[in-house]
C-alpha cells in the first residue's frame with residue numbers, strides 16, 4: 001500500500017533526478033498512456049526534464065491527450081528512443097510489473113544502470129525497480145499515480161492536462177466506473193480530478209464515441225459472424241485473421257474492447273478474443289466473478305494480468321490457438337468448479 005512507501009525517499013529520488021523517462025507497456029492502453037502522460041505533465045510542472053518512451057504505438061483514440069504527440073515510439077524511432085533512455089537517470093515504469101511487457105524495449109532497459117520506480121496495479125510483480133508501488137486492489141495505475149503524487153504533496157502540480165490523462169485511465173480500466181471501482185477511494189480520486197476543471201463528458205466522447213466507420217464495421221463482422229459460444233463453460237470466443245483485419249483497414253486500437261462484448265450475453269462469464277498480429281496471435285481474456293483468466297492465460301498463453309482481465313500470446317497459427325483454447329478451457333473450467341486451481 002501507499003501508506004507503507006517511504007514517501008520522503010521517493011520524493012528525494014525524483015527531486016534528485018535530472019532526466020526522468022516514463023515507460024508504459026507494449027501496445028499501451030488508456031491506463032498506460034494516461035498514467036505516463038499524467039506523470040509527464042506533473043513532473044514538467046515541477047520543472048523536470050522528462051520524456052515518455054513507449055515500446056510501441058498508442059491507439060488513435062488516445063491521440064487527443066496533451067503530450068501524446070511528444071511520446072517517442074521505440075518501434076517507430078528506435079535510435080531517438082535509445083538516446084533518450086541513455087541520457088536518463090531515473091526510469092518510471094507504469095501499468096506493468098514484468099519487463100517482458102515492454103517487448104523489444106526490454107533489451108535496452110536491461111542495459112541501463114539507473115534508478116527505477118514502478119507504479120502498477122497488476123498482481124504478482126517481478127522485482128523490477130527499487131521503489132515498487134504495487135497495489136493490485138487499485139482500480140488503475142492512473143488512480144495510483146494520482147494518489148502517489150498527492151501523497152508526495154504535489155497535488156497542486158496536477159493541472160487540468162494531467163487530470164484529463166489520469167481520469168482517462170480510471171475510466172478505461174473500470175469500464176466507465178462499472179467494474180473494479182467499488183472502493184470509495186476511487187470516487188474520491190475522481191472527485192479530486194473533477195476539481196481540476198476537466199471536461200469528463202468530452203473525454204468520454206473522445207475515447208468511446210470517436211470510432212472510424214471501418215472499426216464499427218469490423219465490430220459488426222466479429223459479433224455477427226465470428227462469435228462462438230461454449231455454453232457448458234459459460235464461455236464465448238471470437239477470432240480475427242490478419243486478412244480480415246486488412247479487409248477492414250485495421251488501425252492500432254481498433255479491436256480495443258471487442259473482448260468485452262460477449263460478457264453482455266446472459267450466462268456468459270468468460271470471454272476470449274484472438275487476433276493475428278506480427279506473426280503471432282494476441283490473446284485477450286475477460287471474466288466476471290471469480291474465474292481467474294490471468295491464471296488461465298499464464299498456464300496456456302504465456303500471459304497474465306488481472307483475475308477478470310488478462311492477455312497473452314501464442315506462436316501457433318490462429319486456428320491451432322483457437323483449438324488449444326477449446327481444449328484447455330474445459331479442463332481449466334472443471335478444475336475451477338471443483339476448487340482445484
Ligand code: 5GP
Nearest residue numbers: 284285302303304305306309310311312313
Ligand atoms: P488486453 O486484453 O487489454 O490486452 O489486456 C488485459 C490485461 O492483461 C491488461 O491489464 C494487460 O496489462 C494484461 N496483459 C495483456 N497482455 C499480457 C501479457 O502478455 N502478459 C501479461 N502478464 N499481462 C498481459
Ligand code: MN
Nearest residue numbers: 031095141173
Ligand atoms: Mn491498468
